[in-house]
Amino acid sequence: MLFPRIRVGEAFIAALLLVAFDQALARPHLVAGQATKQRVPFRVPSDAELRDSVYRASALRGRAILLATRDSLPRNVGNSLRCASCHIDGGLRRDAMPWVGSYVRFPQYRPRSGKVDLIEDRINDCFRRSMNGRALDATGRDMRDIVTYLAFLSSGIPVGAEMEGQGFPRLEAMKGDAGRGIAVFRSTCVRCHGANGEGTQLAPALWGRRSYNVGAGMARINTAASFIHALMPIDRAQILTPQQAFDVATYVNTRPRPDFPAKVRDWPRGGKPADADYHVLPTSPQEKSR
Template sequence: MLFPRVRVGEAFIVALLLVALDQALARPHLVAAQATKQRVPFRVPSEAELKDSVYRASALRGRAILLATRDSLPHNVGNSLRCASCHIDGGLRRDAIPWVGSYARFPQYRPRSGKVDLIEDRINDCFRRSMNGRGLEPTGRDMRDIVTYFAFLSGGIPVGAEMEGQGFPRLQAMKGDAGRGAAVFKSTCVRCHGANGQGTQLAPSLWGPRSYNVGAGMARINTAASF
């Protein structure tokens, strides 16, 4: 029996197309996942949902570290801030970079690092930049307890889903006015942060050696303005 002659290059291209078609038919969910991103409502789980005693103890210890970071981890914090200084209401307020849902967004590619980061990488970025300190041992108890608390706050949220209220609201692009900013700061901010932004017992330092370093997100004008 005679068959039509096919050049090697043509056969290779046909084979690639057949493989691609087979994968698309066998795994249509992958295509759908790329085409649309699921959006879920903002929901803060109740502490009563922490049933298991071991899991509960780990999550609550993680929360305690986040709320009193310098006192809990003095060797890892190089300023007067705590994680909850930026994550308002203990990371539970929507539109204020909440921790709710954060666990479900990792692993994720981050342009700043140029690689796929785990949530442990993101936490240590905050310790090195926002806390002006040293990163935690990725497999140590402190990191494990913080991640456990984040996992609890993300319960029921699908991996990769976009949650309402995550991050900050987007601001319209506008030109900065330092003079107007100084007037607003004097009338609104000094009562808690001090006349020079040095911090008081009510609110943390806004800049300087007791605050975040230049690598932190808050050192960027757009992030600070959104905050």
């Protein structure tokens, strides 16, 4: 076989280009799901930074939908919750599931779906599960405006970076007691959520047909307990002990609530958390034979 002659200088340059190309492909910060170790401070951008009139209109409409979700999209919301029911202070408070920085963490592999999700997938998860409703058109105006607002809230944050204050503090798992949880609920939660968890003008329903369904993240006791401990009651957060938080979360999440039939397809690659208290389809030959 004949090979064309390549001068040493040309070969050296070609080798450098190949190495540079390989390194560029390997840079983790180019993919949101492969987060860098960079940690950035929590910062909420000012509305004054929304200078372009078209972008501003889209972002502000997206914010309005997130703050008044049921009123804005009654066909897509099936209960009394809105996006800001769980994302405290309109998604702008650190350590309270803020929307700030969320946009740059997608695309992201999520074990529950077993695939790489876009931010539109994550938003529709909330509509279908937490709000017990119907998914938005992923290419429609409503979704576009919501995503625009989330993108604005992530202004200046590098793709894949870890932001201070993202999510909320997590507790170590412990056993909750629903009997003790009733007492905690009556003394701490009734004034906002109602004696029967039906919700009030101040706060959403915690169980029943107007609450989140069994496929929602908040239906998991560990998640709910951590949220309650860190952020509830809304005006006196962190007055409950971790044990009290697990007790009241156990009580709330053992009350009746809407089903989510598609839950059986969750965690298709395995790894279902212990507090996801529902059956999913088997993921291995051993499980399928049981």
